[in-house]
Amino acid sequence: MxxxxxxxxxTTRQTPIVDRRVLVADRRVLVPSWWRDAVGLTIWANLLIVTALWVSGGGLQALSTPAGAFTTLGRLTGLIASVLLLIQVLLMARLPVVERVYGQDELARRHRLVGFWSFSLMLVHLVLITIGYALSARLNVFVQFWELVVDYPGMLLATAGTVLVVVVAMSSIRAARRKLRYESWHLIHLYAYLGVGLALPHQLWTGQEFLSNAWATIYWWGLWIAALVAIVGWRLAVPLYRSLRHDLRVAGVRRESADVISVLISGRDLDRLPVAAGQFFHWRFLGRPSWTRAHPYSLSAAPNGRDLRITVKDLGDGSHELAGVTPGSRVLIEGPYGRLxxxxxxxxxxxxxxxxxxxxxxxxxxxxxxxxxxxxxxxxxxxxxxxxxxxxxxxxxxxxxxxxxxxxxxxxxxxxxxxxxxxxxxxxxxxxxxxxxxxxxxxxxxxxxxxxxxxxxxxxxxxxxxxxxxxxxxxxxx
Ligand SMILES: Cc1cc2nc3c(=O)[nH]c(=O)nc-3n(C[C@H](O)[C@H](O)[C@H](O)COP(=O)(O)OP(=O)(O)OC[C@H]3O[C@@H](n4cnc5c(N)ncnc54)[C@H](O)[C@@H]3O)c2cc1C
Missing domain, CATH: 3.40.50.80 (Nucleotide-binding domain of ferredoxin-NADP reductase (FNR) module)
Structure with a gap:
């Protein structure tokens, strides 16, 4: 040949060639082209449903007076902001279909775009609702805002949630991100979940569209529960199940160069792990100080059903520590992810x-x-x-x-x-x-x-x- x-x-180094294997992995990660349309359609359908529920709840009729117009448009923007917030959460919930359609790079970009709109609409919602209520009660907008926050059920929590979301949004602006360490940015980002959670009660207790009819209530509950199940299921339960089911352990560490090592990880029934070459996992090596923070590393050898291998460059605390990882240490994974x-x-x-x-x-x-x-x-x-x-x-x-x-x-x-x-x-x-x-x-x-x-x-x-x-x-x- x-x-x-x-x-x-x-020179040719004497490294054993990894076994040729039956090439079946491609089928496990196939991405039918209609999946992308289906995901896009689902997102737009939800925006349509929310708008339809707003219309059926008398949203358009309320436009006839200035106070009514501010309030009703405030509701609409609030509803759309909520849906976008949940879509944003779902985009990062590591749902396999969504992962495969977009891949992490594009997902992160879309997550940021949707985040920008949900955040902006949330602020518009706050302003419009306050003006609308102030006009109908003939109050100063600041007095009205204060009353809304302290007197309306769930509003104090929602305000705290909004403050958290503002902090997360600020930390995600490119200039701020460059100044932050990945760990700090990631930690701040986790507060977004708390922010979203704190905003829920005010929608439940005061949201007119949420309570206007049984369908609206079922729809909103369905959406919140789907987001919760997706996050708990795909970000926590599935990774934990996979890690324990496959009993992943460090099998060995090999130095490749002064600052690069390869780590071989063995496990049980690895042929059942739906991963293909080119993909990556988020890894935690138990027993190392940085195990609390997962690091993304791609597989550097095709998965062969017996072990997995990563090759890591020493670029900071987490990657540096890996050289000292001891054989037998337990490994936790999230993934596989990626469209490469x-x-x-x-x-x-x-x-x-x-x-x-x-x-x-x-x-x-x-x-x-x-x-x-x-x-x-x-x-x-x-x-x-x-x-x-x-x-x-x-x-x-x-x-x-x-x-x-x-x-x-x-x-x-x-x-x-x-x-x-x-x-x-x-x-x-x-x-x-x-x-x-x-x-x-x-x-x-x-x-x-x-x-x-x-x-x-x-x-x-x-x-x-x-x-x-x-x-x-x-x-x-x-
Ligand atoms: C999809 C993907 C696959 C990767 N595959 C490999 C691989 O096969 N081999 C390899 O050596 N490296 C890979 N990396 C990069 C690797 O994840 C980072 O170098 C590592 O997490 C740095 O962590 P640290 O604690 O050692 O360094 P830190 O001091 O925390 O950071 C060092 C540098 O790495 C970046 N970084 C830190 N954490 C992350 C993170 N979670 N995601 C992305 N960048 C981060 C920081 O911005 C900084 O520039 C991959 C990254 C991604 C996103």
Missing amino acids: AVETQSPTG HGGVRTSRKVLLMGAGIGITPLRALLEELPQAPGDVTFIYRAGSDDELVLAGEIEQLAASRGARVFFVVGHRRRERNSWLPSSAGTLSDADGLRRLVPDIAEHDVYLCGADAWMDAAAKAARECGVPADRIHSERFSW
Whole structure:
């Protein structure tokens, strides 16, 4: 079998090739195209239902007087804000269908967008309702606001909930996020659940649309219960069940380079775990101080039914600690998550393109993707030879499967964001890609690396004629 392998060192490390396995995983993560429409339709249907309930509760008639108009529009905005808040929660509830349709990157973006609207409408709701009540009671708006907060059932709790949601929204603004450590941001974010919970009683006790008819009450209860069940089920119960059912334990730790290690995790009946190469889990290693905080790591080897492997770069406290994890330690997982798997592939030809530690899911994909010799090309970008972790394995896998591998090594270009190193001189990003993969337009492109690098690589792929929906990526950032 002809294999074109360019190694920066010219040496091949003696790493055992992982078993070839029957390629069944793709089927387990297939994403029928109508799923996306179904999820989108469900979201819009809920907005429609809420508006219809508002209309049937006399929402339009109330528009005839100024006080009535402010109050009724305040109700409508409050109702839509509530639905959006619950949709926001459901988007992050790790529901398998939603996960598979959008993937974590897109989910996080949509979660932020929906969050922006629910937050803004919540504030509009507050203002409109206060003005509406003040007009009908002929009170000063500030006096009215105070009365609303202290006299109306559930309103004190709702105000506390609103303050929490405001804090969470502020902490999520990009500039604030950059200044916060991930841990602090995450901790603040958890208060959003409390905020949402505190807002519920005022809707139950005073919300006219909530109580106006039996259907409205059933609908709202249904929505709140669905959100609660989804969160408790998919964020707590399923991960705990999976971790205990598969009895995951550290089987060994191997050093790959000065700052990168691989951790092998064994478990029971791992062939029943619905995971595919390219996906990731959130991991907790019990016995280590940072076990309270789950860290996302992609599988760096295709799941083989016997064990799972991750490869981790030391970038902070949590990843540093992993080198000292002892064999036999229990491991808890949440997942699998992510859309960077064989299920989203649309073409026979595939380009796997990774930089730095972003290589981990691509290494697993190279092993698992069904392929004939010449179908798969692997581009591995690194700053220096020392940073080429798992290079020996990748070379051996490529040799056994007939894939081509290019190691693109060198310092970053300083003058502009580029996927190429500075040694590429004046070569454009698109031309660089075309030189390595002349028929790139016929490929699906899988990308993983630092954000800026991925942006440059995706842009180059699009310039070479790869449609956006054939570019699949996973971001290692939050
Ligand atoms: C989907 C996904 C898959 C990943 N796969 C791998 C992998 O296979 N190998 C690997 O070495 N790294 C991977 N990472 C990155 C890895 O999760 C972080 O480097 C790690 O959590 C850092 O934690 P820390 O406590 O060591 O460092 P910290 O000091 O907490 O942070 C160091 C850096 O990591 C970022 N970070 C911290 N926590 C997270 C988090 N939960 N999610 C995203 N970024 C975070 C911080 O913003 C900071 O830039 C992945 C990240 C994501 C989102």
